[in-house]
Amino acid sequence: MTVQPIRLFGDPVLRTPAVEVTEFDVELRKLVKDLWDTMSDAGGAGLAAPQLGVGLRVFTYHCDGFAGHMVNPTFDVVGDETQDGPEGCLSIPGMSWDCVRHRQVVARGWNMHGEPVEVEGTDLLARCIQHETDHLDGVVFVDRLDEETRKRAMREIRQESWFGGNVPIIKQSPHPLFGGN
Numbered sequence: 001m002t003v004q005p006i007r008l009f010g011d012p013v014l015r016t017p018a019v020e021v022t023e024f025d026v027e028l029r030k031l032v033k034d035l036w037d038t039m040s041d042a043g044g045a046g047l048a049a050p051q052l053g054v055g056l057r058v059f060t061y062h063c064d065g066f067a068g069h070m071v072n073p074t075f076d077v078v079g080d081e082t083q084d085g086p087e088g089c090l091s092i093p094g095m096s097w098d099c100v101r102h103r104q105v106v107a108r109g110w111n112m113h114g115e116p117v118e119v120e121g122t123d124l125l126a127r128c129i130q131h132e133t134d135h136l137d138g139v140v141f142v143d144r145l146d147e148e149t150r151k152r153a154m155r156e157i158r159q160e161s162w163f164g165g166n167v168p169i170i171k172q173s174p175h176p177l178f179g180g181n
Contacts, residue, residue, distance in 0.1 A: 002034045003041045004052045008162055009092045009140060013050050017138040018057045021071045024114035028058070032069045032112045035060040044090045046128040048135035051091050059132035064125040070117060073109035073136070075129055077102045083123060087131065087141050093162065097153050099144050101127045 007013055021028060031054060039047035045063035049056045060069040081103040088096035105126045107119045121129045131141055142153050157163055 002030075002037050004034050004038045006038065006042060006047075006051050006090050007053050009089075009142075009157060010163060011053075011091075013053050013055065014091055014135070014140055015138045016050065016055060018048075018050055018055045018136045021056050021058060021110075024071070024110070024112060028056075028071070029112045031056065031058060032060065032071075035069065039090075042090050045124065046132045047090060048132045050135050050138075057136045059136065061125070061128050061132065063128050064121075064123065066119065066121070066125055068117070068119065069112065070107060070109040070119070070129075070132075071112060073107050073129070073133055075105040075107040075133060078104040078106055078120075083127065085127070087127060089131070089141055091140070092142070092157060093160075095153070095156060095160075097142070097145055097149050099127075099141055100146075101130050101144070105129050107133070 031049060034052060035047050035049060035058065038052060039060050039062065046059055046061040048059040057072045058069065059073065061067065082100050083103045084098055084100045086096045087099040103126060104122045107121065107129045109117050111117050119129065134141065134144070142150055145153055
């Protein structure tokens with residue numbers, strides 16, 4: 001198991017758009033393994049490479065009975081239906097707020113061997129795909145909150161002992177990536 005430190009909210013890497021993967025090599029496979037091991041150890045539903053300080057477009061996921069990884073993902077929204085529900089992030093430990101997301105998406109990308117991958121997600125899996133793709137674009141889910149909730153979330157984050165010190169957190173169980181504490 002290769003568990004890595006998770007970067008916390010406030011770390012500039014979380015606000016920097018990741019670059020596309022161009023080489024599907026042993027280093028990429030190691031990154032996917034590190035993401036998987038760290039996500040599993042932390043009890044998360046997903047984890048993006050920038051959360052480990054790596055500026056590449058890669059994420060892992062394990063939710064709603066689906067598990068895998070995506071390299072250079074994009075997604076299309078299916079229909080107009082949205083969902084409003086609790087969302088959290090391993091980079092904002094122990095906290096969650098209601099966030100509106102598309103209810104259904106289809107993600108396309110590649111696996112670590114350079115083979116095409118397509119994932120259809122509804123509800124939690126759709127939320128996870130959107131959340132992790134946001135990380136790859138330098139967006140943190142608090143950016144998606146309505147104005148009032150975002151202000152409250154920022155007040156609560158600033159009161160946390162970890163905020164500002166950017167001390168990496170390795171294990172946060174039993175806090176899941178999405179949902180309550």
